[in-house]
Each structure stands twice: as C-alpha cells, then as structure tokens.
Amino acid sequence: MMTSEFVRLEVADGVGTIRLDRPKMNAISLQVQDELALAAAEATARDDVRAVVVWGGERVFAAGNDVKEMADMGYTAMVDRVDALQGAVTAVARIPKPVVAAINGYALGGGCELALAADVRFAAENAVLGQPEVQLGLIPGAGGTQRLARLVGPAKAKDLVFTGRFVKAEEALRIGLVDRVVPAEEVYGAAVEWAGQFRTAAPYAVRAAKESIDRGLEADLETGLAIERQHFAGVFATEDAASGMRSFVENGPGKATFQGR
Numbered sequence: 001m002m003t004s005e006f007v008r009l010e011v012a013d014g015v016g017t018i019r020l021d022r023p024k025m026n027a028i029s030l031q032v033q034d035e036l037a038l039a040a041a042e043a044t045a046r047d048d049v050r051a052v053v054v055w056g057g058e059r060v061f062a063a064g065n066d067v068k069e070m071a072d073m074g075y076t077a078m079v080d081r082v083d084a085l086q087g088a089v090t091a092v093a094r095i096p097k098p099v100v101a102a103i104n105g106y107a108l109g110g111g112c113e114l115a116l117a118a119d120v121r122f123a124a125e126n127a128v129l130g131q132p133e134v135q136l137g138l139i140p141g142a143g144g145t146q147r148l149a150r151l152v153g154p155a156k157a158k159d160l161v162f163t164g165r166f167v168k169a170e171e172a173l174r175i176g177l178v179d180r181v182v183p184a185e186e187v188y189g190a191a192v193e194w195a196g197q198f199r200t201a202a203p204y205a206v207r208a209a210k211e212s213i214d215r216g217l218e219a220d221l222e223t224g225l226a227i228e229r230q231h232f233a234g235v236f237a238t239e240d241a242a243s244g245m246r247s248f249v250e251n252g253p254g255k256a257t258f259q260g261r
Contacts, residue, residue, distance in 0.1 A: 006035055014048065030081065037091045043095050052099045054114065058184070060111075086142050093118075096210060098195060100122060103121060106128050108166070116143060116151060124187045125183055125184060129172050131160055131164065202235075215227050238261065240258040
C-alpha cells in the first residue's frame with residue numbers, strides 16, 4: 001500500500017483504489033496533485049493491480065482545485081505549475097488498466113476533471129458534477145475543455161463550461177457524463193464489482209484495447225486504424241493470446257485462463 005498524506009493506493013483482490021482523503025471537501029491542492037501522480041504511477045507499475053477505482057469517500061468525490069491556494073498565484077507561478085496540474089489528471093487517464101470513478105457527492109472543477117480521466121464513471125443518485133471555473137473568471141485547466149467535449153460533444157461541453165452550471169446525476173447520465181447511477185451507499189461497491197471483472201482478464205489485451213481507443217480518439221481515423229493494427233498484431237506476441245485462441249478452438253468462448261504473459 002502506498003502511503004501519503006491525502007491520497008492512498010489500497011489494493012485488494014486485484015483492484016486498486018486511489019482514495020482521496022483531504023478533509024473536508026477533498027480540495028485538490030498542489031500536494032494532492034503530486035500525490036495523485038504518485039498513486040497513478042504505482043497503480044500502473046503493480047502487477048497485482050488489474051483495475052483501478054478512484055474514490056473520494058462516501059461524502060464527496062472532490063469539490064475542485066484548492067482556490068485559496070491558487071488565489072495567490074500569478075501568471076508566471078501558474079506557468080511553472082500548470083504542467084503538473086494537468087499531469088496529475090493525465091497520469092490517472094494514462095493508467096494502462098481499466099479505471100472507474102466512483103462519485104459520491106460533489107465532483108466539481110478539478111474533481112470533475114479527475115472523474116473525466118477515468119474510463120467509466122459511476123455516480124450516486126445525489127452526485128453533482130460541473131465545471132464552474134468561469135464563475136471564478138477562469139477556465140478548466142486540467143483537461144476539462146478537452147475531455148468533456150470528447151465525452152459529451154462540443155455543444156453540451158460548451159453549455160457546461162460557459163455557464164459553469166451544476167449537473168445532477170440524472171442529467172449527467174442522460175448526456176453521457178456518467179455511465180451508471182446507483183444509490184449513494186452502493187457507488188463504491190458497484191465500482192469495485194465492475195473493476196473486479198478484470199482480475200482474470202488478459203491484461204495485455206485490455207491494455208492494448210485501452211491505448212488503441214484513447215490514442216485513436218486523439219487522431220484522425222486513418223491514424224487510429226494504424227494504431228489499432230499495431231496493437232492487434234502486437235498481442236499475438238503474448239502467451240495469453242496463444243492460450244486464449246487455443247482454448248476457444250478446443251472448449252468454446254469464455255473458458256480461457258490467462259496468466260498475464
């Protein structure tokens with residue numbers, strides 16, 4: 001288990017939980033950003049982590065970046081910091097394993113951006129999401145203008161970013177901002193259950209699939225297809241592909257056992 005002051009990586013049965021715990025609203029300070037990057041790096045490196053849940057606890061996911069801290073920063077100070085600010089969220093997005101955000105309560109500003117870095121998002125019925133930076137005279141700076149537009153489309157993203165309005169769980173589900181809405185007490189368990197299905201999956205195939213989708217979305221179709229071809233051919237070098245195809249031929253679908261090699 002990785003130990004730091006505000007962000008913990010806890011691992012159980014193949015699922016790693018990146019747990020934010022900075023009282024009282026999980027405001028994402030400079031220190032939290034650094035600790036998130038460290039947690040993402042460890043989740044990436046550990047072979048006993050097959051999938052990741054990002055969770056802020058039963059009360060709040062993350063209410064945003066630490067505005068008190070940022071209020072004292074001028075242009076040059078933010079120029080020096082903005083790479084790390086974006087980098088912490090990108091580090092979570094680049095974990096080469098399935099990542100699910102378990103959202104209780106508020107996921108606003110930097111908290112919403114952290115949720116956007118996950119592959120899927122499960123939200124409590126009382127969850128509230130949004131990018132309210134414009135109400136502070138700012139814009140999202142940790143991927144909110146980019147990942148949100150790619151997820152829900154540019155028109156919906158512009159509505160949310162331009163107005164800074166809050167989105168309740170029902171609307172978030174309708175526009176594709178979250179993927180599942182469950183009672184608040186079931187959010188973390190549902191996320192762990194989803195992540196748990198990858199304990200026995202072929203990890204290099206899942207990794208190749210994630211990178212093909214993510215990198216392909218950043219490029220034109222022809223480039224995306226080239227990325228897919230490369231990864232498709234690449235997984236034929238794994239023992240899991242050989243045993244998986246052999247199992248399919250001999251026993252039918254869904255019977256393969258993968259070794260992660």
